[in-house]
Amino acid sequence: MTGTLRNTVDELRTSLSAHADALTDDALADDAPLGRKAALQRRIRRARNQRRAGIAGGVAAVVLVAGGVVATVSQPSRHSSSPEIAGHTMERTVTVTGFDYRLTQTGQSTPGQQRFTFHLPEVGPDRVIELLGTGLGDGWATLEDQDAALARVSGASTAGAPVPVDSTKHDVTVVLRDTRRDAQVGIAVYERDRSLPAGIDDGTAVFRTSVGSDSLLGGTWAAPGRSAVSFTVTGPAERWRVSGSCALPGAKPSRDVMLDEVVDGKSFAAIGCEPLAARSLDPGTAGSQPSRWPLTTGPHTVTVRLVDRGGHPVQVAGAVIGGAIYAVGQQRTVRGMPVDYEVPANGRVWLLDQAIPADNAEITGPAYVEAVLGRGDWRPTAQHLTDGDRDMELAGDDNRAGGASLAGLGEVLAGSTYRFWLEHGKDPAAKATILVYRPLG
Amino acid sequence: MGDVDFDEFVAVRSSALLRTAYLLTHDHGLAEDLLQTALTKAWFSWGRIGTSHEAYVRKIMVNTYASWWRRKWNGEAPSSQAGTDELPGGDAASDVYQDTDLWTALGNLPRRMRAVVVLRYFDDLTEAETAALLGVSVGTVKSQTAKAFTKLRLDPALATSGEVLR
Numbered sequence: 038m039t040g041t042l043r044n045t046v047d048e049l050r051t052s053l054s055a056h057a058d059a060l061t062d063d064a065l066a067d068d069a070p071l072g073r074k075a076a077l078q079r080r081i082r083r084a085r086n087q088r089r090a091g092i093a094g095g096v097a098a099v100v101l102v103a104g105g106v107v108a109t110v111s112q113p114s115r116h117s118s119s120p121e122i123a124g125h126t127m128e129r130t131v132t133v134t135g136f137d138y139r140l141t142q143t144g145q146s147t148p149g150q151q152r153f154t155f156h157l158p159e160v161g162p163d164r165v166i167e168l169l170g171t172g173l174g175d176g177w178a179t180l181e182d183q184d185a186a187l188a189r190v191s192g193a194s195t196a197g198a199p200v201p202v203d204s205t206k207h208d209v210t211v212v213l214r215d216t217r218r219d220a221q222v223g224i225a226v227y228e229r230d231r232s233l234p235a236g237i238d239d240g241t242a243v244f245r246t247s248v249g250s251d252s253l254l255g256g257t258w259a260a261p262g263r264s265a266v267s268f269t270v271t272g273p274a275e276r277w278r279v280s281g282s283c284a285l286p287g288a289k290p291s292r293d294v295m296l297d298e299v300v301d302g303k304s305f306a307a308i309g310c311e312p313l314a315a316r317s318l319d320p321g322t323a324g325s326q327p328s329r330w331p332l333t334t335g336p337h338t339v340t341v342r343l344v345d346r347g348g349h350p351v352q353v354a355g356a357v358i359g360g361a362i363y364a365v366g367q368q369r370t371v372r373g374m375p376v377d378y379e380v381p382a383n384g385r386v387w388l389l390d391q392a393i394p395a396d397n398a399e400i401t402g403p404a405y406v407e408a409v410l411g412r413g414d415w416r417p418t419a420q421h422l423t424d425g426d427r428d429m430e431l432a433g434d435d436n437r438a439g440g441a442s443l444a445g446l447g448e449v450l451a452g453s454t455y456r457f458w459l460e461h462g463k464d465p466a467a468k469a470t471i472l473v474y475r476p477l478g
Numbered sequence: 479m480g481d482v483d484f485d486e487f488v489a490v491r492s493s494a495l496l497r498t499a500y501l502l503t504h505d506h507g508l509a510e511d512l513l514q515t516a517l518t519k520a521w522f523s524w525g526r527i528g529t530s531h532e533a534y535v536r537k538i539m540v541n542t543y544a545s546w547w548r549r550k551w552n553g554e555a556p557s558s559q560a561g562t563d564e565l566p567g568g569d570a571a572s573d574v575y576q577d578t579d580l581w582t583a584l585g586n587l588p589r590r591m592r593a594v595v596v597l598r599y600f601d602d603l604t605e606a607e608t609a610a611l612l613g614v615s616v617g618t619v620k621s622q623t624a625k626a627f628t629k630l631r632l633d634p635a636l637a638t639s640g641e642v643l644r
Contacts, residue, residue, distance in 0.1 A: 052584065056581060057501055073514065077514055322615065323617045323619075
């Protein structure tokens with residue numbers, strides 16, 4: 038185990054630094070930024086001209102946005118009744134993947150606006166946004182964030198599910214299409230509050246009772262400042278995984294200390310430690326790869342402990358550590374690979390609905406799409422078949438690890454239809470399978 | 479143009495960002511193209527960027543990289559670097575090539591997975607910072623990290639060299 042720990046993060050950091058330094062030694066000459074500056078000026082000039090051409094083509098749409106394009110965002114009063122937005126009475130709290138979020142801001146358009154922008158401030162906690170609409174008729178409204186479509190409402194479904202939006206200061210845009218002239222849309226912004234869902238918690242973070250279809254078998258948190266803690270679990274469980282949580286004082290992740298996860302005296306996995314200020318409050322969402330052997334009835338002793346890179350136990354003042362074991366939930370085998378039946382993504386829970394050949398799959402939303410790939414170099418493509426959408430930009434996946442590999446392709450919003458296909462770089466006869474998940478509820 | 483002048487930022491910080499771009503692309507030419515693409519995008523919103531211009535540019539850079547698909551190299555290089563797209567030789571390079579197998583294995587990782595590894599273990603971002611930058615959950619960062627280690631461990635480049643990763 039000692040050698041394993043040393044070789045994991047150490048080798049990575051050394052390799053990355055060495056290659057970056059080698060580039061610095063020679064390729065980054067002192068005058069490189071000057072040459073870069075000249076190249077940038079040419080690029081910016083070219084991009085500015087392209088944008089001007091784009092704006093000219095879009096004049097007709099802009100004219101419709103009379104009275105300014107920025108909708109107001111307001112703070113809901115703590116004392117008033119639940120606020121109404123675009124014809125909807127809003128809940129003051131919503132629950133997303135087990136955590137409660139509190140309504141902090143609302144905003145709505147002027148009836149008839151076709152496109153407008155909401156300014157979002159920088160916030161500390163996680164943030165989700167719900168999109169709402171009224172008077173949409175046969176049309177729809179789409180919430181866009183930095184060129185990505187996040188949520189959509191239509192005449193048939195005028196309230197969307199809350200979707201995560203990053204916490205930085207930035208703008209989001211709502212675009213209306215083919216709606217009635219009196220259509221109005223709004224957004225409700227929620228920030229995560231301090232309450233914790235059911236599970237094993239230390240007052241700040243929690244190993245939730247269930248994560249997707251995985252069930253908590255047992256876990257614990259060490260007393261503040263302790264560097265090791267053990268707990269007991271009983272089986273049976275056909276497949277299981279370990280989740281750990283390790284936070285240390287300091288501003289950066291520790292390079293010297295790791296959390297060793299030991300099951301019945303054998304090291305099962307090791308994870309890095311985060312700064313306390315940035316610790317995950319939901320550590321059960323991550324964890325080791327599922328075990329390859331079943332957990333017998335038991336009991337089984339699980340220990341999480343701080344170790345140095347050599348695998349030797351260490352004490353760290355102010356450390357906060359914990360660990361848990363989850364029984365892996367329902368899975369289905371596709372091309373020899375176990376895939377989750379239930380996956381959390383984009384603030385929702387999705388259930389596996391179809392596994393279809395990946396040579397020409399036409400998928401209508403709402404859907405979350407993944408693919409099981411065989412060995413080799415794969416090129417995924419998603420082409421929109423509905424007006425107003427854009428082709429998705431998908432990254433290739435070069436699966437050289439042997440065995441099947443899982444690749445996320447993305448979400449198809451309600452009202453959109455995309456054709457997906459995957460091409461193998463070398464073998465036209467190679468097969469892949471697309472997994473289509475549908476939203477729960 | 480905000481509190482930080484764009485030209486000054488390019489002069490002072492672009493070399494550091496180029497290193498990240500190089501670790502993502504494994505190709506000096508593509509790295510320069512990626513960096514300049516990100517800087518060009520950032521220029522248009524420079525005055526509206528909040529607290530950290532570098533974090534903003536890095537975010538654009540990583541997400542642009544993740545969305546590229548075998549983009550043919552057609553960008554412009556700084557005049558002083560035109561025609562150079564190989565790693566330098568010499569003593570420093572010989573040290574680098576000692577871990578060429580791991581470097582090769584890193585290059586075999588899917589893009590988002592490689593981005594997670596570079597951000598976590600080169601840029602020293604926390605899991606939360608990495609998640610925010612990539613626009614994914616902390617859980618996704620953790621699972622991508624775990625999968626990256628699994629893939630590295632099984633990569634033929636490492637299997638033949640005797641290195642052990644998990």
